[in-house]
Amino acid sequence: MTLAAELNGVTDKFKQVAPKPVQDALLGATNDLVASYDPQTAIQVGDKLPAFKLSNAVGNQVSSTDLLAQNRALLITFYRGEWCPFCNLALAAMQKALPDFQARGVTLVAISPELPNNTLSTTEKHALKFPVLSDVGNKFAKELGIVFEQPDSLRPIFAGFGHDLKARNGDDSFAVPIPATILVDKQGVVRNTSIDPDYKNRLEPSEALAWIDAL
Numbered sequence: 001m002t003l004a005a006e007l008n009g010v011t012d013k014f015k016q017v018a019p020k021p022v023q024d025a026l027l028g029a030t031n032d033l034v035a036s037y038d039p040q041t042a043i044q045v046g047d048k049l050p051a052f053k054l055s056n057a058v059g060n061q062v063s064s065t066d067l068l069a070q071n072r073a074l075l076i077t078f079y080r081g082e083w084c085p086f087c088n089l090a091l092a093a094m095q096k097a098l099p100d101f102q103a104r105g106v107t108l109v110a111i112s113p114e115l116p117n118n119t120l121s122t123t124e125k126h127a128l129k130f131p132v133l134s135d136v137g138n139k140f141a142k143e144l145g146i147v148f149e150q151p152d153s154l155r156p157i158f159a160g161f162g163h164d165l166k167a168r169n170g171d172d173s174f175a176v177p178i179p180a181t182i183l184v185d186k187q188g189v190v191r192n193t194s195i196d197p198d199y200k201n202r203l204e205p206s207e208a209l210a211w212i213d214a215l
Helices: 003-017 020-036 064-068 085-103 116-125 136-144 152-161 165-169 205-213
Strands: 053-055 061-063 073-078 106-112 132-134 147-149 175-177 180-184 190-195
Touching (some): 020 152, 053 132, 061 064, 064 073, 085 106, 085 205, 116 132, 180 205, 190 205
Parallel strands (some): 073 106, 106 132
Antiparallel strands (some): 073 180, 147 175
16 A cells, blocks of 8 residues: 555545544645745755754754765655654655665654654654654754744644644644655755645655665
8 A cells, every 4th residue: 555545544534533623724724834835945956955963762963964974865754743643654654665765875864843752752653763853943844944833723623632742842832844855865965855735745655765766
């Protein structure tokens, strides 16, 4: 089954069980973002990746400089948080493809705004064998132009689902990264991007492999 098919399954189930006002609010916020998002404000193919230094799941600092010093290309995937079922499916799909990425000399890294203790939970729960980093405050995502300031109207809905983003992220901004996957070559230059303001859409690992094969 493709990742797209799995994601569609989550959407279909949500439509069956979620109250219509909740569906309308979430869909409305997504549609507003899709309509207003300017892809030219995000990092572009050919740009140099801004340097980053982020904590991994056990609190150790991981820098882009150190990762690129391994003389390997870098595949970075941004996700909103472990509370997001679409993100969890996307991470699981990337984990399945991890041996293929590694065989091609590529380092896979996932980044979210969640605090390290929550990324540790994500890593363990989903048996991820690649680094999961904490971009607290979405500082790096903001540099890349891929942050969605969610409307406050969604806060009661998130509370109803039990999603406490303030506790998970360590701030009350309610901002999340726009799901994105970025391929960076050994020189630190962005070679491919997939940035979709509709969080229900994610890059298929097979497409990321095609990017890598074309390097």
